[in-house]
Structure formats: C-alpha cells, structure tokens
Amino acid sequence: xxxxxxxxxxxxxxxxxxxxxxxxxxxxxxxxxxxxxxxxxxxxxxxxxxxxxxxxxxxxxxxxxxxxxxxxxxxxxxxxxxxxxxxxxxxxxxxxxxxxxxxxxxxxxxxxxxxxxxxxxxxxxxxxxxxxxxxxxxxxxxxxxxxxxxxxxxxxxxxxxxxxxxxxxxxxxxxxxxxxxxxxxxxxxxxxxxxxxxxxxxxxxxxxxxxxxxxxxxxxxxxxxxxxxxxxxxxxxxxxxxxxxxxxxxxxxxxxxxxxxxxxxxxxxxxxxxxxxxxxxxxxxxxxxxxxxxxxxxxxxx
Amino acid sequence: xxxxxxxxxxxxxxxxxxxxxxxxxxxxxxxxxxxxxxxxxxxxxxxxxxxxxxxxxxxxxxxxxxxxxxxxxxxxxxxxxxxxxxxxxxxxxxxxxxxxxxxxxxxxxxxxxxxxxxxxxxxxxxxxxxxxxxxxxxxxxxxxxxxxxxxxxxxxxxxxxxxxxxxxxxxxxxxxxxxxxxxxxxxxxxxxxxxxxxxxxxxxxxxxxxxxxxxxxxxxxxxxxxxxxxxxxxxxxxxxxxxxxxxxxxxxxxxxxxxxxxxxxxxxxxxxxxxxxxxxxxxxxxxxxxxxxxxxxxxxxxxxxxxxxxxxxxxxxxxxxxxxxxxxxxxxxxxxxxxxxxxxxxxxxxxxxxxxxxxxxxxxxxxxxxxx
Numbered sequence: 242x243x244x245x246x247x248x249x250x251x252x253x254x255x256x257x258x259x260x261x262x263x264x265x266x267x268x269x270x271x272x273x274x275x276x277x278x279x280x281x282x283x284x285x286x287x288x289x290x291x292x293x294x295x296x297x298x299x300x301x302x303x304x305x306x307x308x309x310x311x312x313x314x315x316x317x318x319x320x321x322x323x324x325x326x327x328x329x330x331x332x333x334x335x336x337x338x339x340x341x342x343x344x345x346x347x348x349x350x351x352x353x354x355x356x357x358x359x360x361x362x363x364x365x366x367x368x369x370x371x372x373x374x375x376x377x378x379x380x381x382x383x384x385x386x387x388x389x390x391x392x393x394x395x396x397x398x399x400x401x402x403x404x405x406x407x408x409x410x411x412x413x414x415x416x417x418x419x420x421x422x423x424x425x426x427x428x429x430x431x432x433x434x435x436x437x438x439x440x441x442x443x444x445x446x447x448x449x450x451x452x453x454x455x456x457x458x459x460x461x462x463x464x465x466x467x468x469x470x471x472x473x474x475x476x477x478x479x480x481x482x483x484x485x486x487x488x489x490x491x492x493x494x495x496x497x498x499x500x501x502x503x504x505x506x507x508x509x510x511x512x513x514x515x516x517x518x519x520x521x522x523x524x525x526x527x528x529x530x531x532x533x534x535x536x537x538x539x540x541x542x543x
Numbered sequence: 544x545x546x547x548x549x550x551x552x553x554x555x556x557x558x559x560x561x562x563x564x565x566x567x568x569x570x571x572x573x574x575x576x577x578x579x580x581x582x583x584x585x586x587x588x589x590x591x592x593x594x595x596x597x598x599x600x601x602x603x604x605x606x607x608x609x610x611x612x613x614x615x616x617x618x619x620x621x622x623x624x625x626x627x628x629x630x631x632x633x634x635x636x637x638x639x640x641x642x643x644x645x646x647x648x649x650x651x652x653x654x655x656x657x658x659x660x661x662x663x664x665x666x667x668x669x670x671x672x673x674x675x676x677x678x679x680x681x682x683x684x685x686x687x688x689x690x691x692x693x694x695x696x697x698x699x700x701x702x703x704x705x706x707x708x709x710x711x712x713x714x715x716x717x718x719x720x721x722x723x724x725x726x727x728x729x730x731x732x733x734x735x736x737x738x739x740x741x742x743x744x745x746x747x748x749x750x751x752x753x754x755x756x757x758x759x760x761x762x763x764x765x766x767x768x769x770x771x772x773x774x775x776x777x778x779x780x781x782x783x784x785x786x787x788x789x790x791x792x793x794x795x796x797x798x799x800x801x802x803x804x805x806x807x808x809x810x811x812x813x814x815x816x817x818x819x820x821x822x823x824x825x826x827x828x829x830x831x832x833x834x835x836x837x838x839x840x841x842x843x844x845x846x847x848x849x850x851x852x853x854x855x856x857x858x859x860x861x862x863x864x865x866x867x868x869x870x871x872x873x874x875x876x877x878x879x880x881x882x883x884x885x886x887x888x889x890x891x892x893x894x895x896x897x898x899x900x901x902x903x904x905x906x907x908x909x910x911x912x913x914x915x
Contacts (some may be wrong), residue, residue, distance in 0.1 A: 246761045253753035260750055366581050368774045370806045377785075389785050392753075462751050463781045464774070464806050466582055472748040507754035508761075513716070515746040515754075 249387050250508040251501070256392045256461070258500025259399035262493045263454030264477035265484070266406065267326075267447025269492035272481070273423045274443050275338075277345050281329055281352035282451060283474015284360075285322050287467065289452025290459040291360060293318040294371055301372065311374040311460070318452045326448025327441050335437070353471075360467040368466045371459040391461035398457060402450055403493060410489065415442065423487070479523050485536020494534055498522065570613040571606070571867060573598070573857065574638035574662075576629050576653065577645030578621035582774055585802045587645045589843050590667055590850035591616055594642050596834050597854040607862050619644055623652035630656040638662060639867040640857045642850060647671035648718035654680045661869035663876070665857055667849035670796070671722050675893040682869070684876060684894035686849045686856065686885060687819055688901055690719070693795060694726030696901040697817050700914075701766055701793055702734050711741035711764035711790075713755070713779070715771030723795050724770035740764050747775060756782050759790065766791040773798050776814075777807035784810040791815065799904055799911055800845045811906045819885075820902045821913045822848060828884035849899075852883035856890075 264286050271279045297314040305313075333352045337345045375390045410416035421429040422439045430436050458473075459465045476499065484495025499519055506518035526534065575594045577587035591614075598612045606612055615636045619626040626649035633641055634656060640663040644650040650669035657664045658680055665684045666674075672689040674680060701707050710731055714724035721744065731739050740762040745755050756779065759767055767783075767790055769776055776798040783790060792814045799818030804811045822828050831851050835843045857872075859881040864871035880889045888898040904911040 243761060246757060249757045250754055253751070253757060256753065257750050366584055367802060368582060368777065368806045370808050373808075458750060462778050463808075463810075464777060466774070468582065468748070473750055476750065503749075504754040508758050511743055512746060512755045512758070513744045515749065 245387070246508070250504045252388055252392065254501035254504030255497065256395050256500070257504060258480075258497035259395045260454050260458045260473065260496075261477045261480045261500055262399055262496035263402065263450045263457075264473060265481040265492040265496050266402075266489065267444075267451045268478050268481040269484070269486055269489060270443050270447050273487040273489075274419065275334070275426075275440060276342065277334060278349065278478070278486075279329075279334075279444075279447075280346070280349040280474070280478075281333070281356055282447065283470035283472075283477070284353050284356035285326055285329075285448045285470070286451040286455040286473055287360065287465070287470030288325055288356065289318040289322040289448075289455035290371070290465045290469065291364060291467075292321045292452070293456040293459065294369060294465060297372055297374065307374040307376070314374075315453065315456050318456045319449045322452030322455075323445045323449045326444040326451075330441060330444040335440075353474075357467055357471065364467060366467065368464045371463050371465050373460065373463060375460060389461070391457065395457045395461060398453060402453065406446070406450075406489065409446075415439075419443065476519065479519060482533055483523055483526055485533025488533070488535045488537070491533055491535030498534070570611045571608070571861065572613050572615050572636055572638040573854070574633035574636065574641035574643070575614055575616045576619055576626070576633060576641055576643035577668075578649070579616070579618040581620040581622075583621040583646065583772060585800060586668060586845050587618075587621070587643075589845055589847040590642060590645065592835060592839055592843065593667070593831070593847050593850035594854045596831065596838065597851055597858065600834075601858055607858050608865065608867070612858065619646075619649045619653070621646040621649050623648045626650070626653040627656060629653060633657075634660045634662065639861070640665065640872070642667065642853050642857070644669060645846070646717075646719060647674065647722070650674060650683075651718065654683055658682050663857065663860075663869065663872055665853040667853050668796075668846040669719075671718055672726075675895050678893070680894070682873070684853075684856075684890045684896070686852045686883070686888065686896045686899060687796075687846070688899050689895060690723045690795075691726045693817050693901045694723055694730055696903060697768060697793060697795070698727055698730040698734070700815070700817075700903045701768065701791075702731070702737055705766070705791065707766040707791065708736060709738050709740045709763055709765050711759045711762055711767045712739055712743075713741070713759070713767060713769045713771075714744050715747050715775050716744035717747070717771065719797060720769075720771030720795075722770070724768070727768050727770065745771075745775060745779070747771075752778055752782050753786075755779075756786060756788070759783070760786070760788050764790055766793060769794045769798070771795075771797055773800050773803035773806065777803055777811070780807055780814055781810040793817075796845075796901070801911075804906055804909055804911070812909075814906045815914075816904050816906075816911065817901045818904055818911070819846075819849065820900050822885050825884055825886060827882060831884050848884040852885045852888065852896075855883050856881050856888065 267282045293314040296317040300310045333348045418434045418439050480496040480499045481492045484491030502518050502522050503515050507515050575591050579587045602611050617629040617632050619629040630653035645668050647669040670690045672691045712724050712728050714720040731737050780792050794816045796818040799816035860872045860875035863879050864875040877890050880887050886898050888896045903914045
C-alpha cells in the first residue's frame with residue numbers, strides 16, 4: 242500500500258468534493274426554500290469563471306500584483322454572478338411562484354440552455370486559457386508536491402464558506418427567517434417575514450458560492466469554456482441529492498462522498514468507470530435511504 | 544375564406560416544387576460537413592475555407608463540366624447524432640459529393656446515409672481505420688492517413704527513438720481517441736522489453752484530472768501516449784506539469800493544433816504530437832495558404848490542406864469522368880493522379896490516399912516543429 246499515493250488521491254478527492262460542495266450549496270438552499278431544482282445553477286458557476294477571466298485579463302493590463310488581480314477577479318465574479326442569480330429568480334421563477342412545480346422546473350432548464358448559448362455567442366465556443374495568477378508555494382513539499390496552491394486555496398475557501406454559512410443560518414435574524422420560510426412559506430408570511438427577500442437572498446448566496454467555485458476550479462485546471470457548468474452542475478446536483486437535498490450539511494457531506502468516491506475509484510479501479518461510480522453510489526444510497534444521507538423525511542402538508 | 548387559404552397553400556407548395564425543379568442542372572452541388580461550431584469548431588472551419596477557395600478558383604475558370612459549383616455547408620458539431628441529420632439535409636440538397644465529415648465518430652454515423660444515396664464522401668481528417676479498411680463504405684475516401692499508420696509512427700518514435708520502456712496509454716473513450724490508443728497499445732505489446740503500465744479512458748469534461756494523473760505518476764510510466772483531442776490534452780498536461788511530473792507527453796493529430804498551444808500555454812512546451820507530414824513548402828500549399836491569408840486575413844487552421852486536396856480531388860474526378868455519376872467519379876478518383884497541396888495523390892481500392900503520411904512534431908517555443 243503506497244501511502245503517498247493514497248494521500249494524493251485523498252487530497253484530489255477533497256478538492257473535487259469542495260468544488261461540488263460550493264455548487265451544491267446553491268441547489269440545496271434553493272430547494273430547501275422553494276422546492277425548486279434550479280437547473281440554471283451550473284451556468285452561474287460558468288458565468289462566474291468567465292467574469293473572472295474577463296476582469297482578470299482587463300486588470301492584467303494595469304500591471305497590478307497577480308494575487309491582487311486574482312482577489313479582485315474573484316470579487317467581481319461573485320458580485321456579477323450573484324446579480325445574475327437574483328435576476329434569474331426574478332425573471333424566470335418569481336412569475337411562476339404559484340404555477341405547478343413542473344412549469345418552474347422547465348423554466349429552469351430553459352434558463353440553463355439560454356445562458357449556455359448566450360455565453361457561447363457572446364464569447365466563443367473554444368476553450369480559453371485561464372491565467373495562472375497564483376504563485377506555486379510548494380505546500381506539503383517534503384512529500385513531493387502533494388498539493389498545489391490552487392488546491393490548497395480551494396480547500397481553505399470551501400471551509401471558510403461553510404463556516405460563514407453556518408453562522409448566517411444558525412445565528413442571525415436573516416438565517417432564522419430563511420429557516421422559517423423553508424419550513425412553511427405561508428406561515429412565514431403571516432408572521433411578517435418578507436418571503437420574496439428571503440428567496441432573493443438565497444439565490445444571491447447560492448450564486449456567490451457557485452461563482453467562487455467556478456473561479457477556483459478554472460484557476461486550478463487553467464482553462465474554461467461555455468460548457469463547463471453543465472457537467473459540474475449535474476455532479477453537484479447528484480451530490481446534493483446524495484446528501485439529502487434541502488440540507489446544507491448534507492450537501493457538503495454528499496459532495497465529499499462523491500469527490501472521494503470518484504478519486505479513489507479512478508485511483509484504485511479504473512477511470513473508465515469514473516461517472517459510473519458516482520451514480521452507483523447515488524443509486525445505492527437512494528435505495529436504502531431515499532431522503533439522502535442527512536435528509537429528513539418530509540411529511541406532505543395536507 | 545378558408546378555401547382561398549387552402550388554395551394559396553397548395554399553390555405555394557406547387558410553386559415550391561417548380562422552384563427546386565428549375566434549380567437542378569444549374570450548378571454542381573458539393574456538401575461541406577463537419578464541426579463548424581462547438582468546442583471542436585477549430586477543426587471544421589478550416590475545411591469550409593479550403594473548399595471555398597478551391598471552388599472560387601474553379602468557378603473563376605468556368606466551373607466543372609461547364610457548370611458553376613455551389614457549396615452546401617452543414618454543421619454536425621462533431622456529434623454522431625447530429626451528423627445523421629446533417630447527412631440527411633445534404634442528401635435533400637442533392638449534393639454529388641461531400642467534403643467531410645471532420646470527426647471519425649460523426650463521419651461513421653453519416654456514412655451509411657451517403658452510401659445509400661451513392662454520394663462520394665471525402666474526409667480531410669477522419670482517421671479511424673475501419674472507415675476505409677472494413678470495406679463497408681465504398682463511397683468513402685480520405686486525404687489523411689489512417690490512425691494505425693499514425694500509431695505506428697508514434698510508437699516507433701517513442702520506443703526506437705526516445706527509448707521509453709514503460710508507457711501509459713490514455714484515451715478519451717471516443718471513436719477516434721480510443722481507436723488510436725488501442726492501435727498504440729497493440730503496437731507496444733509487440734515490442735520486446737516495452738511495457739504498457741496503464742491503459743485507461745479518462746472522463747471527458749470531468750472537473751479535474753488529478754486522480755488519473757496521480758495514477759499515471761504511481762504507475763512509474765516514463766511517457767504518456769494520449770489518444771484524443773486538445774481540450775483534454777491541455778488539461779492533462781497542465782496538471783501534470785503543475786505537479787512537477789517529469790513524464791513525456793505524446794499525442795495524436797487531434798492535439799497537433801495551434802489551439803492546444805494557446806490553451807495549455809507554457810505547459811505545452813516539449814509535448815510531442817504526430818500529425819500529417821508537413822507539406823507547407825509544396826508550391827500549391829504555399830499558394831493555398833497565401834490565398835487564405837488574402838481572403839480571410841489569417842493563417843489557415845488544422846486540416847486546411849487536407850480539405851483543400853479533397854476538394855481538388857473531387858472536382859478533378861468529376862472533370863475527368865465527364866459526369867457527376869457516382870460510378871464514374873468513384874473510378875476516376877481511384878485511377879487519376881491529381882496535383883494537390885499534399886503532393887501528387889490518388890486513392891487506393893479502400894479509399895485511403897496514396898502519398899500522404901504522418902510525422903512527429905514537438906512544441907518548441909510555442910510552435911509545433913517537425914522532428915526529422
């Protein structure tokens with residue numbers, strides 16, 4: 242048993258899991274509150290990456306410090322994508338608030354395809370190089386380059402986002418309002434919660450974390466195109482369902498389970514079946530625990 | 544009111560029929576099919592430009608058989624399921640020959656349709672060997688050497704010239720990439736003292752490739768041979784280089800594309816890739832490239848010369864056959880040698896071009912350089 246190999250697969254799995262987690266948060270929060278699978282969410286991640294690329298390229302001409310450029314590009318991506326998220330909700334989901342769930346779902350799929358094609362036309366269909374702005378610091382170097390700076394950054398940012406989000410939801414007034422809305426929208430309205438604002442905020446937070454994921458992974462692998470949101474979005478959605486959709490810790494757990502499964506599956510069995518592993522895990526868990534790992538059984542309101 | 548509407552509709556349909564009827568015989572239609580959008584568009588678009596340049600040249604001289612040539616351009620996005628629609632559309636347009644398709648998978652899907660309609664199909668880039676060697680598609684020809692020839696060049700280079708003993712073979716699970724990888728693996732296994740330490744397909748579009756790269760590192764490979772296209776290749780090579788892995792990277796003509804260098808940037812330095820032999824000093828090739836620059840204001844892209852040669856071969860065969868009849872044109876393609884930017888070529892009984900081959904290139908200072 243080669244320990245170093247095991248460890249690098251483990252870190253690779255964590256990195257991948259972190260990216261899934263940053264996207265899955267948006268799926269699970271939106272589902273928790275308005276019971277909608279926001280299929281346009283993967284595209285928000287892709288738009289975040291493109292925004293960072295464009296802002297980064299513009300800032301690079303000013304000759305700023307690369308790390309500062311990276312931070313500014315990240316911020317720009319987060320703000321821009323959050324605005325996109327809120328706008329999508331206003332345009333495509335709010336008018337359908339009282340419509341059957343299926344209509345909203347179709348609206349979401351439509352939004353996803355629209356955004357993909359919009360970026361395709363506005364930008365290009367080619368893969369674009371994403372500049373490597375982070376210096377290599379050789380973290381954990383004694384054991385031969387186990388981790389790159391970008392990997393380290395992905396893990397740390399995910400942890401920070403998780404902690405901030407937990408604080409927001411558990412300990413603030415807004416968090417309380419979110420939990421109340423998730424439990425019963427009508428009742429929340431009756432006690433004076435501005436439900437529309439809560440929903441907008443949910444989209445804002447979810448989009449912001451997805452955009453962060455998009456920027457981080459693009460700088461990690463060094464390239465983007467208009468299609469990256471689709472596959473990452475599907476995987477993150479699987480992770481959210483795996484952990485129990487609607488549950489925030491569940492989404493994180495599901496993402497890490499998925500990331501590690503893929504990484505170890507590839508490392509010890511074969512990458513031929515990478516996607517197969519992910520979906521077998523999903524099927525097995527859903528057979529034995531239909532609500533997902535940390536999901537609650539939901540009682541239909543009568 | 545309704546009756547008038549119905550009448551109007553009927554008359555439109557009838558006029559429509561007359562309109563197409565009159566169109567026939569006016570021009571000779573040649574289809575151009577391939578990936579014209581999507582992430583592999585950089586392989587398909589040069590073919591359109593090549594066909595346009597050749598057709599402009601012929602049309603300026605009065606066309607072929609006294610008729611002007613018209614191009615019908617259809618996109619297949621390099622997807623087999625789209626390619627069948629593309630093929631059906633071209634059949635509907637009554638083209639006499641098709642330049643394309645670009646990707647082997649899409650080509651294979653479309654070929655059955657062309658075969659039923661007796662339409663000559665010449666691909667500038669579909670290198671999957673069974674397309675010609677299986678004998679299933681007598682209407683198919685190509686102006687590029689097949690993958691087994693390419694795998695032969697690749698393995699000879701890796702083993703005999705570079706002396707690699709432990710080689711990992713990866714592919715993208717696609718018709719083209721996997722086919723190439725399988726040929727390399729088979730070739731490597733016949734060499735004594737050479738070991739294929741890893742043979743696997745990677746998940747195209749995966750969020751990252753760190754797991755498979757760790758696996759390559761762990762396998763003790765001295766070199767990686769990758770079968771597939773440039774988007775995956777650039778991700779693989781940049782992640783390998785970021786991890787400071789000192790493993791040679793060899794790939795195919797799907798990677799021998801300037802876009803690969805553009806995307807992989809500094810990480811592409813030193814990468815080997817096989818590709819069609821450089822014929823850029825051929826006078827016809829020089830002229831074709833100059834015409835391209837004059838008309839489109841840029842350097843031509845991948846498979847431009849192959850598509851140029853394919854278009855010339857078809858038009859020449861129609862001219863020599865004196866008709867657009869399938870049998871006659873098909874025979875002319877196989878019997879008449881024609882001057883093209885790839886040199887003087889003809890086609891063998893299978894449909895492979897005689898006189899084209901592969902060479903090994905390496906990225907040096909941001910450009911592919913042919914290794915002699």
